[in-house]
Amino acid sequence: MRVEKIYxxxxxxxxxxxxxxxxxxxxxxLPHDRRFALAQGDAPFDETAPSWLQKRHFGCLMANARLALLHSAFDPRIGQLAIRRPGEPPLAASTRTAEGRTAIAAYLAAFLGEEARGEPRFVEAPGHAFTDVARKCVSIIGLASVAALSEKAGMRLDPLRFRANIYVSGGAPWAEFDLLGEEIMLGRARLRVFKRIVRCPATEVNPETAERDAKPPKLLRDHFGHMDLGVYAEVIEGGRVAVGDALEPLRLD
Incomplete structure (x- = not known):
């Protein structure tokens, strides 16, 4: 398999x-992946003692499809986040100051309207990642699997619906499932694949339009007998990964 996209x-x-x-x-x-989140006002998240919480406590596409309409860009060198609504000037604010974080939270809360609960906070906790699973990891999806699901859907499903870190080409549909429990080389990094990714209603959201125009979890269940697409892998030896690099299983037996 070959790395086609990194996000x-x-x-x-x-x-x-x-x-x-x-x-x-x-x-x-990945560096800066899920580094920040909008914690809903009733979320029991404590920046001073961070622990993993389910995604419903944060702004997320599963519950807040309209977030897909926002365009954001983060500059880690200066800690600035820019967010733009369609047709409007962007907000640019520092993630490193209380004033900046307050401005970002207010902007996102106003955009969510009634979907914002209480007084949301824009949060970060050093060393913590707001991932969908409790273990820090990298998500990997085979583009052949997305294509197989798209065929059953009768429409092209943008791979970004599934918000993976690494998209790979080559191999048959669902070939990534064969890596479960295996160690792999991804570029110069070594990882261990530990879990299939169960898909949720977030994948119903078209990343271009923010419309819920497909039902991937139902399509997966009806046509393939499961609700999984992609795998999680933990990094056990660091290294560089670039577009064009190979993903190769390491058969230790």
């Missing part, structure tokens, strides 16, 4: 950012 998602639920290469570190996500 990070600095703010949970907001824009994917494409990368040409990335340096993976042992036991970590």
């Amino acid at each position: 990070r998602y600095p703010v949970k639920g907001l824009t994917a950012e494409a990368l040409e290469e990335v340096a993976l570190a042992e036991g970590e996500t």
Whole structure:
């Protein structure tokens, strides 16, 4: 298999950012992936003692489809986040200051309207990632699997519906499931695949229009007998990964 696309998602639920290469570190996500989130006002998230919480506590596409209409960009060098609604000037604010975080939270809460609960907070906790599973990991999807699902849907499903970090070509549909429990080389990094990704209603949202125009979980269940697409892998030896690199299983037996 070959790496075709690499993405990070600095703010949970907001824009994917494409990368040409990335340096993976042992036991970590992609740098800056799911680094920030909009915690709903009733979310029991404590920045001083962060722990994993389910996505319903944060702004997310599963519950807040209209977030797909926002375009965001994060500059990690200066800590600035820019967010733009269609047809309007962007907000640019610092994620490193209380004033900046308050401005970002207010902007997102106003955009969500009635979907915002209480007084949402724009949150970050050093060393914490707002991932969908409790373990820090990298998500990998075979584009052949997306194509197989698209065929059953009768429409092209944008791979970004599934918000993976790594998209690979080559191999048969669902070939990534054969890697479960295996160690793999991804570029110069070594990872262990530990879980299939169960898909949720977030994948119903078209990333271009923010409309719920397909039902991937139902399509998966009806046509393939499961609700899974892609796999999670933990980094056990860091290294560089670039577009064009190979994904190769390491058969340890």
